Amino acid sequence: MSSKVLPFSTPSHHSGSTQPTPSSSSNLPYLSTPSHGLALQLRQLYQYQTILSEHEAAWRDRYSFLLSKGYRLRSRYEPNWSPSWLKIDIDPAYCDDSIDTVLPMVIDATNLKGQRAVCIKRIDPKERTDEVNIANFLGSITGAMLRDGKNHCVPIFDSFRDPVLPNVEYLVMLPLRPYANPEFGAVGEVVDFVTQLIEGMEFMHKHLVAHGDLTTQNIMMDARPILPSGWHFVAHHCRPDGVTPISPLARIDYPVRYHIIDFDCSVRLSSDQLHLMRNFGGRDGDPPEYKNREPYDPFKIDVFTLGNVFYKDFFQVYEGLDFLAGLINFMKTADFRQRPDARVSMKYWLDVRGRIDVGRARWRLQKRQETIGERVLYDTVAFAREGVHRMKRMFGGAEQQQHRVYWS
Structure with a gap:
């Protein structure tokens, strides 16, 4: 991912938005005059990439194919992508298409049918593996395995082969952290x-x-x-x-x-x-x-x-x-x-x-390497949070329903 420096005060965006547009100018950090020159300096300082890396280009080349399968990649990977921050004087840190990928083999996308976020993994093994078959066996949403509450394998929504490279396959999965x-x-x-x-x-x-x-x-x-x-x-x-x-x-x-x-x-x-x-x-x-x-x-x-x-x-x-x-x-x-x-x-x-x-x-987890100052601070925060929790339980808040008994 590109080096992304957030300002001390960030504007409020709807959580589902992906990219700022001129119509939301009241919430965006437009740069003051001479804005264009300053914007260029910021882009050079933070090194936001205007050219896709080799592994990103591979995803761009499959944009239309994945779209035909019902999955839309972020605008950064559209075939004719042009960085949004080049069109308007705005700090690239506020543009979703300034964020590149971290791992070459995985990327985020949107399932067009349900408008839900998914993760797509490209399977391109140097040696033949049984990864796709095993992943589908354990985690396919169309199979019976996921009905078992003890199954903690990642859910697999879809899988298909690359249209050009016969050894390459794709798994569409639940996005995780x-x-x-x-x-x-x-x-x-x-x-x-x-x-x-x-x-x-x-x-x-x-x-x-x-x-x-x-x-x-x-x-x-x-x-x-x-x-x-x-x-x-x-x-x-x-x-x-x-x-x-x-x-x-x-x-x-x-x-x-x-x-x-x-x-x-x-x-x-x-x-x-x-x-x-x-x-x-x-x-x-x-x-x-x-x-x-x-x-x-x-x-x-x-x-x-x-x-x-x-x-x-x-x-x-x-x-x-x-x-x-x-x-x-x-x-x-x-x-x-x-x-x-x-x-x-x-x-x-x-x-x-x-x-x-x-x-x-x-009980709060205490790290072995905590300093005395850190311990006092974290204990205070934990004590305050526990007080809020007790008050909510006392008045029958939603948290009371969410709380899990971890063992008995």
């Missing part, structure tokens, strides 16, 4: 996260799919409960207009759903197939079995890597999560033959969860 953006704020949110992820892993393994890369990058969330006004697919800190800052709600009061994505490393085995293999796995190089030349269990790789997520992203970062220690050690058992499978991991976790004091659910 990194699961820790915004950060977790309460102990109960961590408990819910752990439950959902082990649940999702157990579901995949029950259907004989080993993910292979169950790491931080491949766990995301549907943030609509905490960001009801939506968010920009690339500029995560903004609403869909790409300008207005987001103000997320607390997920302890508005629980989110976590999803597992990216099945490029995944395998789907048959019930009569030997569940041992070599050369299986993704980003996490920590599983001890990788150091040996013997075949190993791909399902146990998932158990270890997910345990590593709990360890690195939570136990090492926050205080007060002592209840995770036993689970992490269990899931990261060095000998994969002694390591629990997903079902046993879930059984172990539910036993641990049942012994956690329910009153800890709303």
Whole structure:
């Protein structure tokens, strides 16, 4: 994404808008005289790209094809695109088409039929994979798998092949956010996260799919409960207009759903197939079995890597999560033959969860590296938020209906 500097005071736009127009001049930061020269200086300073990068050009070249499939890309990728800020003297930071893509293989789009936001992933593997088949098997909205509440695989709305390149396919998915953006704020949110992820892993393994890369990058969330006004697919800190800052709600009061994505490393085995293999796995190089030349269990790789997520992203970062220690050690058992499978991991976790004091659910998460000043500030904010929560519950507000009991 281009370097995008927001002003201290931002105008108010409708969350569904995508690009400013001259008719909204009262809300836009038109530059004073000599405006044109100053606008040019700003564009040079912030380096907003007026020419598409190579991977962006690839999406532009498929604009008409994707439109024929019912998906419209942002105006930046229209075949005859011209930067909107060149036509009027306006800071490019206020133009949606100044925002480029971050990852070459994914892009945001609008489903014309329902006018809803979607994410399109381009599948162009160097080696043949079963990613599309597995993604559709687990997550297709036309299949039966998504009816199971334990299925945390990303929903797949559509899939199709490229009209020119026979090995390239596209997956149309639910747009998601990194699961820790915004950060977790309460102990109960961590408990819910752990439950959902082990649940999702157990579901995949029950259907004989080993993910292979169950790491931080491949766990995301549907943030609509905490960001009801939506968010920009690339500029995560903004609403869909790409300008207005987001103000997320607390997920302890508005629980989110976590999803597992990216099945490029995944395998789907048959019930009569030997569940041992070599050369299986993704980003996490920590599983001890990788150091040996013997075949190993791909399902146990998932158990270890997910345990590593709990360890690195939570136990090492926050205080007060002592209840995770036993689970992490269990899931990261060095000998994969002694390591629990997903079902046993879930059984172990539910036993641990049942012994956690329910009153800890709303405790603020404290980072291990917090300074005294930060701790006082965050504690004060948390105390004030809890006071508001109690008042709303007392008077029967909507939050009372939204609150989830995380364990019992």
